[in-house]
Amino acid sequence: MARIGFIGLGNMGLPMALNLLKAGHAVSGFDMSRTQVEKLTAAGGKGAADLAAAASGAEVVITMLPAGKEVREVYLGGNGVLGAAAPGTLLIDSSTIDVESARAVALAAEKKGFGILDAPVSGGVGGAQAGTLTFMVGGSTDVFARAKPILENMGKTVVHAGGAGNGQAAKICNNMILGVSMIAVSEAFVLAEKLGLDAQKLFDIASKSSGQCWSLTSYCPVPGPVPTAPSNRDYQAGFTAAMMLKDLKLSQEAANAGGAATALGAEATAIYDRYVSGGHAGKDFSGIVTFVRDTRR
Numbered sequence: 001m002a003r004i005g006f007i008g009l010g011n012m013g014l015p016m017a018l019n020l021l022k023a024g025h026a027v028s029g030f031d032m033s034r035t036q037v038e039k040l041t042a043a044g045g046k047g048a049a050d051l052a053a054a055a056s057g058a059e060v061v062i063t064m065l066p067a068g069k070e071v072r073e074v075y076l077g078g079n080g081v082l083g084a085a086a087p088g089t090l091l092i093d094s095s096t097i098d099v100e101s102a103r104a105v106a107l108a109a110e111k112k113g114f115g116i117l118d119a120p121v122s123g124g125v126g127g128a129q130a131g132t133l134t135f136m137v138g139g140s141t142d143v144f145a146r147a148k149p150i151l152e153n154m155g156k157t158v159v160h161a162g163g164a165g166n167g168q169a170a171k172i173c174n175n176m177i178l179g180v181s182m183i184a185v186s187e188a189f190v191l192a193e194k195l196g197l198d199a200q201k202l203f204d205i206a207s208k209s210s211g212q213c214w215s216l217t218s219y220c221p222v223p224g225p226v227p228t229a230p231s232n233r234d235y236q237a238g239f240t241a242a243m244m245l246k247d248l249k250l251s252q253e254a255a256n257a258g259g260a261a262t263a264l265g266a267e268a269t270a271i272y273d274r275y276v277s278g279g280h281a282g283k284d285f286s287g288i289v290t291f292v293r294d295t296r297r
Contacts, residue, residue, distance in 0.1 A: 001025050002150065005058035007051050007074060007081070008095070009036040012121070013064035015128040016094070016154045018043050022131075023153040030054040052084035060090045060150055067246070068101030075105045082112055090146055091116040094135070098250055099165040099172070100257075102138065106164035115143035118164065119151060120171035124238040132156045136174070138167035172254055175247040179268040179285070181215040182244075186289035189222045193293075200225055221289035235287035244285035245272040 001024045006017040009031035020027050021044050029040040030048040037047040048054035051074055055061045061081055065071050071093055075081045081091065091114050093105065102118040109116040117139035127133045133155035137144055144160045151158045161170045188211065192202045203225035207217045220226040230238055248269040255262040275291040 002059045003057060004028070004150070005030075005048065005054035005056075005061045005085075006040075006045075006064075007031075007054050007061065008064035009033070009040055010064065010066075011125050012094075012128045014039060015125070016062070016064065016133070017045060019128075019131045019154045020150070021045055025150075025153070028054050028058065050079070051081065052079045055081045055084040055089070056086070058085065058089060060092065060147075061085055062092045062150075063095060065093075065095040065097075067095070068097035071095050071097050071105060072101055076108055082109060082114065085114065087113050089114060090143065090150075092119050092147055092150070093117070094119050094121055096120045096171050096175075096247060096250070097168060099168045099254055102168045103165040106139065110164075115140070115146060116164070117143055117147055118167040119147070120167055121155065122171065122174060123155070126238050127155070135159065136161050136167045136170035138163060138165050138169070168250075169254070172247060172251045175244065176251040176262065176265045176268070178215065179244050179248045179272060180264045181213050182219070182221060182286055183268055183271055183288055183292065185211075185213065185215045186221045186286075186292045189289060190293050215286075219286055221286040230284035230286055231289070235284040235290075237282060237284040239285055240281060241272060241276050241283050241285045241287060242281035245269070245276050245281075248272055 003026045004020055006027055006029040009017060009029050014036055017027050017029050017040055028046040028048045029037055030051050031037050041047045063074055065074060091109055106116050117137050119135045119137045121133040121135055123133040131154055134157040135151045135155050137160050148158055161167050189199055199222045203220060220229050221231050223231045230236055251265050252269050275288055280287060
């Protein structure tokens with residue numbers, strides 16, 4: 001079992017850290033919220049006074065942070081991970097950030113002799129709690145092999161996507177697909193309503209036909225067909241609209257930098273931007289169906 005420093009104990013980070021505890025690892029955690037740290041300590045973890053304390057003495061450091069700016073600060077800052085962690089410490093960043101930041105942090109870490117991975121996740125809060133996350137991992141093959149047993153304590157699918165930054169690239173592309181498909185499914189259900197077609201009938205047909213996709217069969221945006229979907233809980237978030245917008249914006253930044261044409265990704269970004277700006281940032285992203293329903297031609 002490993003000594004793990006976990007930095008960032010938010011809605012995703014805390015359940016991930018708790019699963020590491022359940023697997024028998026010694027976890028020392030830091031977060032700006034003392035309440036979150038106390039939840040970790042109540043479960044048998046150790047609270048760290050600051051991020052340097054979480055990294056010092058750890059064999060593995062895992063971070064789950066809001067954006068690239070915070071990742072750069074936590075790793076590269078004066079009291080950051082690269083200055084506090086012992087040589088040879090395995091570093092895993094599971095934040096969803098821009099590819100450029102991921103590669104810049106990886107380069108700095110590798111120059112100091114650290115093994116580092118970018119390992120963003122898919123699966124939302126429910127997946128974090130259940131330990132069923134999908135990890136998309138960028139970094140060297142050797143470092144990936146070291147990290148895989150740790151990641152498997154928090155997820156059921158761990159995929160090596162290639163070199164540094166490729167985990168972030170995979171996450172951005174995956175969530176662009178998700179954002180676009182959720183809007184498409186929502187539009188189909190709203191059209192069905194206008195045409196007098198029952199939502200359950202559409203689900204029964206489309207879920208077994210060429211319209212089948214995860215946004216329909218696992219996360220249906222209208223109440224009824226998928227009882228476990230947020231649509232049956234007034235769109236209580238598993239993955240917020242604000243987080244979807246963040247990932248879609250990252251996809252467009254990457255598309256612009258790489259010269260890729262992503263017309264549907266750009267339109268999905270604009271639609272989610274309007275939805276979030278309308279006061280729905282904290283709602284589940286599948287709540288976009290309500291925005292589609294209220295939009296007039």
